[in-house]
Amino acid sequence: MTDCQEEGPGNATPMELFEKLTAQGDKVRALKTEKADKADIDAAVQLLLKLKVDYKTLTGQDYKAGCPPSNSTPTQDNGPSVTEGEDMVDPWNVSTSSAKGVDYDKLIVRFGSSKIDQELVDRIERVTGQKPHQFLRRGIFFSHRDMHQILDAYENKKSFYLYTGRGPSSEAMHVGHLIPFIFTKWLQDVFDIPLVIQLTDDEKYLWKDLSLEECHRYAVENAKDIIACGFDVNKTFIFSDLDYMGMSPGFYRNVVKVQKHVTFNQVKGIFGFTDSDCIGKISFPAIQAAPSFSTSFPQIFNGRKDVQCLIPCAIDQDPYFRMTRDVAPRIGYPKPALLHSTFFPALQGAQTKMSASDPNSSIFLTDTAKQIKNKINKHAFSGGKDTIEEHRKYGGNAEVDVSFMYLTFSWKMMSSLRRSVRTTPVEPF
Amino acid sequence: MTDCQEEGPGNATPMELFEKLTAQGDKVRALKTEKADKADIDAAVQLLLKLKVDYKTLTGQDYKAGCPPSNSTPTQDNGPSVTEGEDMVDPWNVSTSSAKGVDYDKLIVRFGSSKIDQELVDRIERVTGQKPHQFLRRGIFFSHRDMHQILDAYENKKSFYLYTGRGPSSEAMHVGHLIPFIFTKWLQDVFDIPLVIQLTDDEKYLWKDLSLEECHRYAVENAKDIIACGFDVNKTFIFSDLDYMGMSPGFYRNVVKVQKHVTFNQVKGIFGFTDSDCIGKISFPAIQAAPSFSTSFPQIFNGRKDVQCLIPCAIDQDPYFRMTRDVAPRIGYPKPALLHSTFFPALQGAQTKMSASDPNSSIFLTDTAKQIKNKINKHAFSGGKDTIEEHRKYGGNAEVDVSFMYLTFSWKMMSSLRRSVRTTPVEPF
Numbered sequence: 001m002t003d004c005q006e007e008g009p010g011n012a013t014p015m016e017l018f019e020k021l022t023a024q025g026d027k028v029r030a031l032k033t034e035k036a037d038k039a040d041i042d043a044a045v046q047l048l049l050k051l052k053v054d055y056k057t058l059t060g061q062d063y064k065a066g067c068p069p070s071n072s073t074p075t076q077d078n079g080p081s082v083t084e085g086e087d088m089v090d091p092w093n094v095s096t097s098s099a100k101g102v103d104y105d106k107l108i109v110r111f112g113s114s115k116i117d118q119e120l121v122d123r124i125e126r127v128t129g130q131k132p133h134q135f136l137r138r139g140i141f142f143s144h145r146d147m148h149q150i151l152d153a154y155e156n157k158k159s160f161y162l163y164t165g166r167g168p169s170s171e172a173m174h175v176g177h178l179i180p181f182i183f184t185k186w187l188q189d190v191f192d193i194p195l196v197i198q199l200t201d202d203e204k205y206l207w208k209d210l211s212l213e214e215c216h217r218y219a220v221e222n223a224k225d226i227i228a229c230g231f232d233v234n235k236t237f238i239f240s241d242l243d244y245m246g247m248s249p250g251f252y253r254n255v256v257k258v259q260k261h262v263t264f265n266q267v268k269g270i271f272g273f274t275d276s277d278c279i280g281k282i283s284f285p286a287i288q289a290a291p292s293f294s295t296s297f298p299q300i301f302n303g304r305k306d307v308q309c310l311i312p313c314a315i316d317q318d319p320y321f322r323m324t325r326d327v328a329p330r331i332g333y334p335k336p337a338l339l340h341s342t343f344f345p346a347l348q349g350a351q352t353k354m355s356a357s358d359p360n361s362s363i364f365l366t367d368t369a370k371q372i373k374n375k376i377n378k379h380a381f382s383g384g385k386d387t388i389e390e391h392r393k394y395g396g397n398a399e400v401d402v403s404f405m406y407l408t409f410s411w412k413m414m415s416s417l418r419r420s421v422r423t424t425p426v427e428p429f
Numbered sequence: 430m431t432d433c434q435e436e437g438p439g440n441a442t443p444m445e446l447f448e449k450l451t452a453q454g455d456k457v458r459a460l461k462t463e464k465a466d467k468a469d470i471d472a473a474v475q476l477l478l479k480l481k482v483d484y485k486t487l488t489g490q491d492y493k494a495g496c497p498p499s500n501s502t503p504t505q506d507n508g509p510s511v512t513e514g515e516d517m518v519d520p521w522n523v524s525t526s527s528a529k530g531v532d533y534d535k536l537i538v539r540f541g542s543s544k545i546d547q548e549l550v551d552r553i554e555r556v557t558g559q560k561p562h563q564f565l566r567r568g569i570f571f572s573h574r575d576m577h578q579i580l581d582a583y584e585n586k587k588s589f590y591l592y593t594g595r596g597p598s599s600e601a602m603h604v605g606h607l608i609p610f611i612f613t614k615w616l617q618d619v620f621d622i623p624l625v626i627q628l629t630d631d632e633k634y635l636w637k638d639l640s641l642e643e644c645h646r647y648a649v650e651n652a653k654d655i656i657a658c659g660f661d662v663n664k665t666f667i668f669s670d671l672d673y674m675g676m677s678p679g680f681y682r683n684v685v686k687v688q689k690h691v692t693f694n695q696v697k698g699i700f701g702f703t704d705s706d707c708i709g710k711i712s713f714p715a716i717q718a719a720p721s722f723s724t725s726f727p728q729i730f731n732g733r734k735d736v737q738c739l740i741p742c743a744i745d746q747d748p749y750f751r752m753t754r755d756v757a758p759r760i761g762y763p764k765p766a767l768l769h770s771t772f773f774p775a776l777q778g779a780q781t782k783m784s785a786s787d788p789n790s791s792i793f794l795t796d797t798a799k800q801i802k803n804k805i806n807k808h809a810f811s812g813g814k815d816t817i818e819e820h821r822k823y824g825g826n827a828e829v830d831v832s833f834m835y836l837t838f839s840w841k842m843m844s845s846l847r848r849s850v851r852t853t854p855v856e857p858f
Contacts, residue, residue, distance in 0.1 A: 022703075022704055022705055026703055026705065202681075205685060212682055212686065242678060242681065245675070245678070245681040246679070246680065246682075247678070250675070252671065252675045253671060256631050256635065256709055257641065259635065259708050260634065260635050260709045264702075264705070264706060264707075264711055268704065275451055275693045275694045276451050276455065277692060278688060279688050279691050279711050280712065280715070282693055282708050282711055283712035285708070286708065
């Protein structure tokens with residue numbers, strides 16, 4: 001489970017030890033059920049007890065069947081992503097008690113990623129010869145994994161490609177969804193490389209009370225908004241999982257490879273799945289992992305398996321790619337690199353992110369100028385004081401003012417995008 | 430989970446109640462973690478306690494988290510398939526302590542299927558106007574689900590189709606593998622209907638220490654043996670999962686539909702999966718289920734979703750289709766009907782079935798006549814007495830004599846098939 005893939009109990013992570021213990025527990029039970037030789041049972045029990053001691057030593061916790069270790073070693077690459085401290089961040093939930101939003105420095109430590117510091121921003125400028133995108137300069141993309149490796153590759157004229165995606169849970173995308181796409185377009189322009197965009201309509205079917213047909217239709221609708229971002233038409237491949245899985249044996253082969261190398265214990269630890277979850281959810285992480293490997297796209301990479309992938313995404317998607325990075329070397333592929341963005345605050349405040357399923361929290365790309373104005377005036381949390389008098393006297397608080405936060409993301413760019421999306425006729429996808 | 434799909438606690442199966450309890454337990458824990466209102470927590474705990482009482486009443490067992498109910502109501506359609514009485518029968522293990530082989534009458538009761546009695550054999554003869562196949566007359570196909578429904582359909586000129594399959598775990602198939610195929614060919618001849626044959630190369634990759642390429646190659650090799658059985662070339666579709674998943678969006682859509690409607694608790698109960706199993710194994714049952722639905726083959730059925738499926742298979746595959754029959758009405762499809770065969774005994778005796786991974790237990794379609802003779806003489810368990818004198822005095826015991834058992838399966842037919850397989854040149858598949 002660790003990055004370095006070393007074996008032996010001395011280097012085991014808590015999750016590895018937890019799995020060994022679970023397996024050993026199963027073995028002891030099986031031997032007892034089979035009424036095996038007493039000597040065999042005793043030996044198995046001895047090993048179980050030794051593993052329990054190791055586990056306590058490593059984690060400081062007692063082993064408890066069915067309860068994976070909590071993330072007591074924050075620098076490892078693969079701990080559970082939720083419920084530590086106050087902030088909750090996983091692919092389905094983002095919430096914090098602070099009106100300033102999630103504490104991203106703490107998140108870097110918890111997830112074991114690296115901060116995008118000034119040195120990295122400067123190196124990007126040096127290597128590409130381009131002024132870094134404002135999302136880099138303003139800290140909106142704030143965390144990474146192996147970005148220096150990607151820059152090394154670029155300097156050495158080695159190929160790599162971009163992968164990002166969207167879970168199509170609604171007819172229209174909201175402005176928060178655009179952040180990774182706007183930045184990905186900039187990366188594609190600067191590096192001039194292929195880009196694949198996954199629309200996880202299968203995921204939305206599994207998680208939401210929607211039909212397959214609805215999820216697929218949302219994917220097609222969302223693709224129009226994505227196309228309007230202006231990606232290089234000759235180097236961009238946008239696909240729905242429901243369609244592409246049935247069109248590419250290379251993709252399915254990689255899904256099965258990942259599925260063979262990840263256990264239920266692992267996805268339980270990483271994503272918090274329970275025994276009551278459907279088997280589709282449990283195996284889905286492999287489907288989001290597969291586009292990280294160039295052999296999923298033989299039509300683009302001609303079967304090359306060594307083309308590294310760079311994934312720009314919001315930080316809540318990191319658990320998928322921690323898992324992917326763990327599996328990659330075991331199935332003979334390079335680990336994907338990552339660039340993580342902050343969340344786009346909900347209108348009601350930075351305690352949570354915009355959510356397409358709550359229309360009043362979000363500004364959609366299909367909203368009219370008048371609707372947007374109304375939403376901002378009526379719902380956007382303000383850093384102002386309670387009365388005009390107090391406000392004049394003490395001033396506002398830009399740290400919690402949602403309208404101000406939106407401006408840091410470059411409001412102008414987004415509102416012009418909105419217009420281009422819905423005024424450019426887009427052919428059915 | 431029951432056949433009749435009725436709702437309400439009064440009609441809940443043990444597994445349904447177990448799942449409700451698990452979900453309610455999770456809910457109580459979540460409320461406590463969130464420090465929710467005391468009133469909310471109390472209400473949730475009250476419901477939990479009520480469910481525990483219902484569970485005890487229904488099953489006679491105390492609810493234990495993580496331990497699904499054992500099969501205390503044998504006539505239901507969906508209990509665990511293993512470790513009751515002496516016989517062990519699931520898709521990966523067949524064993525019994527009796528030299529006469531598995532007690533199939535007990536298995537019918539345990540699995541909740543129906544015996545193929547003389548009345549059904551007579552009706553097949555009446556409806557089809559054909560003498561029933563010797564596998565029916567000799568009780569080798571001994572159990573069924575909804576076969577009368579299929580005969581009704583045939584009488585009313587309603588369409589149906591055949592589905593069977595093979596897990597390609599070795600270069601060559603053995604004679605035991607041929608039983609369902611020989612019988613399926615007879616069914617296709619008699620009913621003149623389409624047949625789909627699934628080669629689960631993905632399953633073998635997930636379960637065995639083999640590469641994807643090896644499993645796929647075994648699928649191609651096994652397809653040659655299957656083709657040699659002489660199916661109607663215009664009405665038979667043989668496919669490898671690794672290939673077909675990447676060629677048919679209809680197939681993947683059905684896989685996802687099944688995956689949404691089956692929980693980990695259910696596959697744990699049905700197949701005995703544990704938390705240490707890989708997520709590929711856990712979600713695989715949906716892939717074996719999907720060909721039971723005609724929309725998985727739009728090229729054959731033009732998108733019709735109401736064509737019923739009849740599955741001839743060995744009884745160890747029944748757990749997959751109990752699950753499939755449970756899911757079918759919930760996703761708007763007819764339940765597949767089934768015809769179950771007994772196992773083909775290993776050379777060493779009827780305590781277990783032939784296994785391709787143990788060459789000395791099996792007669793392969795690639796074995797030469799000399800190899801077969803040697804295997805029978807050297808390994809086939811005999812019902813004879815210890816010495817020639819005793820044997821002459823007391824006679825043999827045909828009930829445990831493996832060579833005699835083979836003759837009941839029609840040895841002549843199989844040995845002639847063997848020759849046809851390997852003397853007819855078969856084009857690459």
